[in-house]
Amino acid sequence: MTQQCDHVLDYYNQHLDDIEKAAFEKHLSECADCQEILADLKSLEDTLPYAADPVEPPAGMEERIFAKIETADRPEPVKPAPLRPSKKKRQWMLPSIAALLAISLFGNAYLFTQLSDEADIVQQATIDQVLQYAELAPTAGDASGTASIIEQGEEKRLVVQASNLAALSEEEVYQVWLLQDGQPERAGTFVIDNEGRGSVIFTLNEEYAERDWDTVAVSLEPDANSELPEGEIILASEI
Template sequence: MTDIHGLAGAYVLDAVDDVERAAFGRHLRDCETCGVEVAELREAIARLADPTWSVPPPALRDAVLAEISRTPQERPGRGGRDGSAAGDRWRRRVAAAAAAVVLAAAAGTVTWAIQEQRVRDARTDVTAARDEVARIGAVLAAPDAVVRTGAVPAGGRVTVVASAGRDEGVALLSGLAVPVAGRVYQLWLIEGGTATSAGLLPAGRGAATVLLDGVRGKVTFGVTEEPAGGSSAPTTTPLVALPVT
């Protein structure tokens, strides 16, 4: 069964074809998880376009002085126990008010810092996603692109598009059975008896579009099922093996 959940990012970036867009649009109406993910991605992209973002919190000194000016002040007496007690109460109130403002401002500073970091992370993620989509498009449009496709015996198909000139390729996996818990699909570029890992699919995924680096000189592209976390070399017979050149 094709894992359509993996199209959320590409859908938001408009990096899907008409068939995928229609299929994901129908899926989105019934999948709350994908709806939340799409909404969060769109919000992050909108935030990146806001030039007014990144406003620091107010100065602590001004906030403390403003709070002190609003705090009722009791003047201490000229002497004796009563005067000292009143002075102590006044100082305690001012100190408490100042501490409250400092704590509130500190909390605001932490919140602001976390939000800033999230925006920076989102900006990095979106930039990387756009770069990857552009590179995938360049591979597919390369004049020397070679296309190979094959069926997986248990169901599903794998297609590889490779450009020796760009030294990059694109692997498209669709309809593969979702691996059991603790297992994932691992991609390989093979030259002679040496297999180099070309990436892992996330756990529970049987479909993906993966950008491949370093395809020049490689002979075969393969997909195996491996333990979660991947293997240093294939431990099972490839489900499919396609010539790269």
């Protein structure tokens, strides 16, 4: 084998640049060893379990596999073989090729997963933005809460969180309202847990997103069908 033979795995994984790839392909057209290795890699590829989720390789896994490859029993030395490797030589090479292919694919899957996760983090950091924020003031009692309008990509959402709310009875619900010049529009309905906490995330459609809302309020309604506030306003704030 020549120095170009060392690039067979990088060629299979498409890790060579254009110049290196062209040089290796010229070598490949004349090298039976590399042709046989690539053929074996492609045949083994069909038998590997692609369905498993990528996981982080155990520490030292790659070193242990290569150590076994390097210490595996070799055939007795023979005289220089013809250009095409013998069947016996190919059989000895298969375990090494399988191990290299497994490491290569395992590493590529892990690297892709890591890069995808990092890309998601960067994207999340760039698209989430708080446009408006307010602390909701109670009209009576100890209730408290916050309201935010956030932008995520091309969407805007109203997020309301409240606590210390009075328990609900029968079909009662808490209703969130957005107001512009005193005109209310429904913006989500919620109930509370045993500790008086509740929240709602309301996606602002195009019509809602273009409005210049000046107030957000939470009311206690007799049911979830109220088109206009019918019950008592519990929390409110300018936004």
